[in-house]
Amino acid sequence: MNICVVGLQWGDEGKGKVVDILAENSDIVVRYGGGSNAGHTVVIGDERFALHLLPSGSVRAGVVCIIANAVVVDPAVLISEIDGLAKRGITLDDRLLISENAHVVLDYHKREDQLREESLGKQKLGTTVRGIGPCYADKVGRSYAVRMSDFRDLPELNKKLQTILEYKNKLFAALYGAEPMSVDTVMENCKQYAARLVPFVTDTTEWLHAAIAQGKSVLFEGAQGSLLDLDHGTFPYVTSSNASSLGVPSGCGVPARMIDKYIGVAKAYTTRVGAGPFPTELDNEIGQYIREKGHEYGTTTGRPRRCGWFDVVAAAYSVRIGSIDSLAMLHLDTLGGLKELSLCAAYEIDGQRRTFFPANIDRLAKAKPIYEQMAGWDDDIGQATAFKQLPKNAQAYVRRIEEIIGKPIEMIGVGPKRSQTIIRR
Ligand code: GDP
Ligand code: IMO
Numbered sequence: 557m558n559i560c561v562v563g564l565q566w567g568d569e570g571k572g573k574v575v576d577i578l579a580e581n582s583d584i585v586v587r588y589g590g591g592s593n594a595g596h597t598v599v600i601g602d603e604r605f606a607l608h609l610l611p612s613g614s615v616r617a618g619v620v621c622i623i624a625n626a627v628v629v630d631p632a633v634l635i636s637e638i639d640g641l642a643k644r645g646i647t648l649d650d651r652l653l654i655s656e657n658a659h660v661v662l663d664y665h666k667r668e669d670q671l672r673e674e675s676l677g678k679q680k681l682g683t684t685v686r687g688i689g690p691c692y693a694d695k696v697g698r699s700y701a702v703r704m705s706d707f708r709d710l711p712e713l714n715k716k717l718q719t720i721l722e723y724k725n726k727l728f729a730a731l732y733g734a735e736p737m738s739v740d741t742v743m744e745n746c747k748q749y750a751a752r753l754v755p756f757v758t759d760t761t762e763w764l765h766a767a768i769a770q771g772k773s774v775l776f777e778g779a780q781g782s783l784l785d786l787d788h789g790t791f792p793y794v795t796s797s798n799a800s801s802l803g804v805p806s807g808c809g810v811p812a813r814m815i816d817k818y819i820g821v822a823k824a825y826t827t828r829v830g831a832g833p834f835p836t837e838l839d840n841e842i843g844q845y846i847r848e849k850g851h852e853y854g855t856t857t858g859r860p861r862r863c864g865w866f867d868v869v870a871a872a873y874s875v876r877i878g879s880i881d882s883l884a885m886l887h888l889d890t891l892g893g894l895k896e897l898s899l900c901a902a903y904e905i906d907g908q909r910r911t912f913f914p915a916n917i918d919r920l921a922k923a924k925p926i927y928e929q930m931a932g933w934d935d936d937i938g939q940a941t942a943f944k945q946l947p948k949n950a951q952a953y954v955r956r957i958e959e960i961i962g963k964p965i966e967m968i969g970v971g972p973k974r975s976q977t978i979i980r981r
């Protein structure tokens with residue numbers, strides 16, 4: 557069985573945890589997009605792993621990990637992640653494959669990301685400053701791109717970098733009055749990256765098709781969330797890749813019809829990091845309560861996450877565009893202790909009731925949430941192992957969301973640990 561796990565909100569839904577659980581029964585886990593802007597957490601007992609580029613299946617011995625063509629690879633981050641796991645006794649030597657066509661994030665991309673964000677002041681997007689946008693822009697522009705396969709021929713890469721840095725340095729000086737970056741320094745780093753990473757570089761599309769033909773089971777791990785999708789999210793407050801499940805075919809060369817099941821991951825409330833519209837945002841003490849109780853601080857940047865009520869309109873949109881079969885709902889425990897919960901079941905836009913999410917931010921800015929009130933629960937649910945052990949009000953909350961979205965919630969998170977997950981079906 558091939559399964560895709562994808563975020564239904566604005567990222568950080570708990571994809572890492574869900575992928576880790578499903579990886580127990582998978583042969584291969586594939587990251588198909590994004591880069592080190594992602595931060596996926598896996599908690600096993602008292603051990604916590606935060607992964608940025610490696611698929612969350614890495615922590616399970618024997619699972620083959622693939623970084624596919626549409627991922628933008630920051631080699632420095634990847635190497636430190638491989639080394640970090642090795643220090644904890646987890647080796648990837650014989651089970652990591654990196655697409656030769658994946659584009660490479662280099663220092664000048666991070667510089668460009670930072671200079672642009674700084675120059676925009678209040679209008680900045682609030683990126684993770686990991687060089688993601690500039691690297692994808694170079695990919696689309698083609699002339700100044702570096703791919704993993706370029707690490708195989710260092711003299712040619714050196715020539716390419718001369719051309720690229722001549723262009724970038726002119727741009728940085730003219731637009732931002734910034735100091736030039738040295739080709740030699742970038743090249744020196746690239747030599748080290750090449751020495752470490754070339755052994756893993758291959759045609760991952762061919763490899764994946766051969767593995768699927770042999771009946772291997774593949775898990776496709778989404779990064780970011782569907783509402784951050786470049787084409788279908790809240791542009792321009794999105795990331796630069798197709799973060800919804802629509803990104804899988806182009807992201808790794810496996811067609812959608814080869815995927816048997818799509819699982820959408822959502823929190824029992826909504827969070828967002830960075831700028832952009834967020835209709836159900838709680839800029840008050842309830843938002844603060846959720847932030848502290850749920851430890852809602854970014855895995856990659858440490859920024860406080862904006863918190864708000866569960867937005868069914870937004871999640872249902874992601875379910876529709878993403879062909880989602882079932883949901884995993886995490887952080888149900890975090891809502892414990894609130895007297896009353898609000899569920900946004902529709903928006904009012906220009907005096908009309910709407911249930912289809914307007915991804916266009918000019919229309920979204922006009923959306924007023926129409927809330928349904930639900931009773932809360934006080935009990936600590938962190939020990940629950942079955943749905944029927946949950947307080948009646950928590951059960952009713954889950955059932956109401958299933959009813960409006962029209963898809964089953966098959967997994968429920970009641971705490972960060974791998975073991976704190978209720979599997980319903
Ligand atoms: P991802 O980017 O989608 O993988 O999610 P992140 O790892 O960035 O953020 C999810 C956070 O919630 C992590 O700190 C997880 O350890 C934590 N987490 C996941 N599931 C649960 C849950 O059910 N309850 C609680 N309290 N924490 C959870
Ligand atoms: P995971 O995989 C949450 C957000 C940034 C910013 C916007 C653009 O952990 O869910 P970028 O650096 O990609 O150009 O930033 O996207 N963003 C994320 N938010 N989780 C993520 O990844 C994110 N990756 C990017 O905060 O608003």
Ligand code: MG
Binds near residue numbers: 568569855
């Ligand atoms: Mg995250």
